Each structure stands twice: as C-alpha cells, then as structure tokens.
Amino acid sequence: MRKLNSAQIKRATYQKYTFWVLPAVIAAGWIYPAAGFLLFLCMLGAVGFALYKGRSWCNWMCPRGAFYDLLLGKISRNVQIPGFFRKKSVRIFMVLLIMSVIGIQFYQVWGNLNSMGLVLIRLLTITTAAGIIFGTLFHPRTWCHICPMGTIANWLSKGKKPLYISDNCVSCKLCTKVCPMQLKPYDYKGFAVMGDNDCLKCSSCVEACPKKALSFSKVVQSNFQESRKHSYPPEIMR
Structure with missing residues (x-):
C-alpha cells in the first residue's frame, strides 16, 4: 500500500x-x-x-x-x-x-x-x-x-484558486496516482495552469510532486511559459 x-x-x-x-x-x-x-x-x-x-x-x-x-x-x-x-x-x-x-x-x-x-x-x-x-x-x-x-x-469554478504548473514538471504522473479524482495536471504543463475544474484543491498532488512543479500559489514561470501566458488550457469537462 x-x-x-x-x-x-x-x-x-x-x-x-x-x-x-x-x-x-x-x-x-x-x-x-x-x-x-x-x-x-x-x-x-x-x-x-x-x-x-x-x-x-x-x-x-x-x-x-x-x-x-x-x-x-x-x-x-x-x-x-x-x-x-x-x-x-x-x-x-x-x-x-x-x-x-x-x-x-x-x-x-x-x-x-x-x-x-x-x-x-x-x-x-x-x-x-x-x-x-x-x-x-x-x-x-x-x-x-x-x-x-x-x-x-x-x-x-473556472479560474477559482487554480493549480499552477511550472516547466519543472517531467510528466512522471505521480500527481495522477494520488489525485482523488484521477486528474492529470501534467497535461497542462505547457499552459502554466491546470484547466480541469474538477480539481478538489486537496494539495495531494502538490505534496507528491518530486520536482515541486505544482502549487496553488502563483509562481514565477519560465520564459517559455511566460510566452504562453495568454494561451488558455483546453477545457476537458466532458
């Protein structure tokens, strides 16, 4: 276990x-x-x-x-x-x-x-x-x-207390393994913020991330992500 x-x-x-x-x-x-x-x-x-x-x-x-x-x-x-x-x-x-x-x-x-x-x-x-x-x-x-x-x-919930993803993310998928909703934050690393509104804000993924790439507090993004700051993550509420 x-x-x-x-x-x-x-x-x-x-x-x-x-x-x-x-x-x-x-x-x-x-x-x-x-x-x-x-x-x-x-x-x-x-x-x-x-x-x-x-x-x-x-x-x-x-x-x-x-x-x-x-x-x-x-x-x-x-x-x-x-x-x-x-x-x-x-x-x-x-x-x-x-x-x-x-x-x-x-x-x-x-x-x-x-x-x-x-x-x-x-x-x-x-x-x-x-x-x-x-x-x-x-x-x-x-x-x-x-x-x-x-x-x-x-x-x-759109835009309310979003989960930020830095480009330190290596898509190890440990976040998904601990997420109670089986969400995939790593799918949004190119957008700097997760666009899945089913996030429960439990911070389990934040604690599990070995690269400290996830946070509910806005962090300084890399140049790559700054260039994407006006892009919007895909909506996956299906």
Missing part, C-alpha cells in the same frame, strides 16, 4: 468528522422525512465554495465524498474511471435528470413537508447506493464525476 503524504493524511483526518453525516441523514430521514431538507445545505455548500474557491467543498466537507473515500478506499478496485463518467453530455443529462425528478415530485406533493423531505431522502438513498456500486467497481470517487452538484460546482 502506498504511503500517504501529509496532505492526504490531513484530508483523511478531516473526513472523519464529516463522513458520518451522510448515513445519519439517510437513517434519520426514513424515520423523520423532513431531515431530507438537510440535503439543500450540502447543495448550497458546493455552490457557495465554488464561487470563490473552486470545487473545494467536495474535498473533505462533502459528507458523501468523505463517506466514499473512507468506506470504499479499501475495497474498491481502484482502477481507471471509465471516460463515460466525464463526458459533458452525460454530466448535463445527470443534472437535468436529478433536477427534473426533484421538481416533478415536489410539484406532486407540494405543501406536505414530510412528503417533500421523503422525495429527497429517496433520491439521496438511491444515488448513494449507485455511488457505492460505481466506487467498488472502479474508484471511490467515480460518482463525483457525474454528481449534479459537483458538475454545477465545476461550471462555477
């Missing part, structure tokens, strides 16, 4: 304080359906943080993400997440599907708080179960690539 770096240890420590919220809300919701409205707090957190700090909410503050990391980390196959889960069309479909399900079912039971809460609990239970299946078959964070709130946070 690969030894965890300091960023990964810190992240796992924080997750121990948040992961229990997911099973607690699901369990409570089947007894007291109004507990389902707590789901909106998670939605607000994802959107709120994305507006100024990128998709950082999904790092350790999201109870579901923390639950998947801690529960599935030891039983997942931990293989490459299929590209299907990162297709733009699939992610848009999931946003529309989940929002439509909530909207239609809310309309049908509008005014009955218990029934409305139960709509959210059912949805939370079903999607969590799907995430456990995907996480076991592929990688703990597979669901996070098609999570509707994660996708919306992705859209809002």
Whole structure:
C-alpha cells in the first residue's frame, strides 16, 4: 500500500468528522422525512465554495465524498474511471435528470413537508447506493464525476484558486496516482495552469510532486511559459 503524504493524511483526518453525516441523514430521514431538507445545505455548500474557491467543498466537507473515500478506499478496485463518467453530455443529462425528478415530485406533493423531505431522502438513498456500486467497481470517487452538484460546482469554478504548473514538471504522473479524482495536471504543463475544474484543491498532488512543479500559489514561470501566458488550457469537462 502506498504511503500517504501529509496532505492526504490531513484530508483523511478531516473526513472523519464529516463522513458520518451522510448515513445519519439517510437513517434519520426514513424515520423523520423532513431531515431530507438537510440535503439543500450540502447543495448550497458546493455552490457557495465554488464561487470563490473552486470545487473545494467536495474535498473533505462533502459528507458523501468523505463517506466514499473512507468506506470504499479499501475495497474498491481502484482502477481507471471509465471516460463515460466525464463526458459533458452525460454530466448535463445527470443534472437535468436529478433536477427534473426533484421538481416533478415536489410539484406532486407540494405543501406536505414530510412528503417533500421523503422525495429527497429517496433520491439521496438511491444515488448513494449507485455511488457505492460505481466506487467498488472502479474508484471511490467515480460518482463525483457525474454528481449534479459537483458538475454545477465545476461550471462555477473556472479560474477559482487554480493549480499552477511550472516547466519543472517531467510528466512522471505521480500527481495522477494520488489525485482523488484521477486528474492529470501534467497535461497542462505547457499552459502554466491546470484547466480541469474538477480539481478538489486537496494539495495531494502538490505534496507528491518530486520536482515541486505544482502549487496553488502563483509562481514565477519560465520564459517559455511566460510566452504562453495568454494561451488558455483546453477545457476537458466532458
């Protein structure tokens, strides 16, 4: 088993304080359906943080993400997440599907708080179960690539606390091996900044880089990268 770096240890420590919220809300919701409205707090957190700090909410503050990391980390196959889960069309479909399900079912039971809460609990239970299946078959964070709130946070995260890549990068790919989302910072070394908005700002890649080529603080770039500073990295939100 690969030894965890300091960023990964810190992240796992924080997750121990948040992961229990997911099973607690699901369990409570089947007894007291109004507990389902707590789901909106998670939605607000994802959107709120994305507006100024990128998709950082999904790092350790999201109870579901923390639950998947801690529960599935030891039983997942931990293989490459299929590209299907990162297709733009699939992610848009999931946003529309989940929002439509909530909207239609809310309309049908509008005014009955218990029934409305139960709509959210059912949805939370079903999607969590799907995430456990995907996480076991592929990688703990597979669901996070098609999570509707994660996708919306992705859209809002452009330019927020970007990861800078210097030309010290030698494409050793150690960053990808420790990234909880299996992102590839080395693909962006010619652009000086990573253009993948699914970055959770966890700093695991920064700690793992043997060349100290990654940073969330802007660093002095080489002449080559200065010449590319007006170029934009390719968008890979698929």
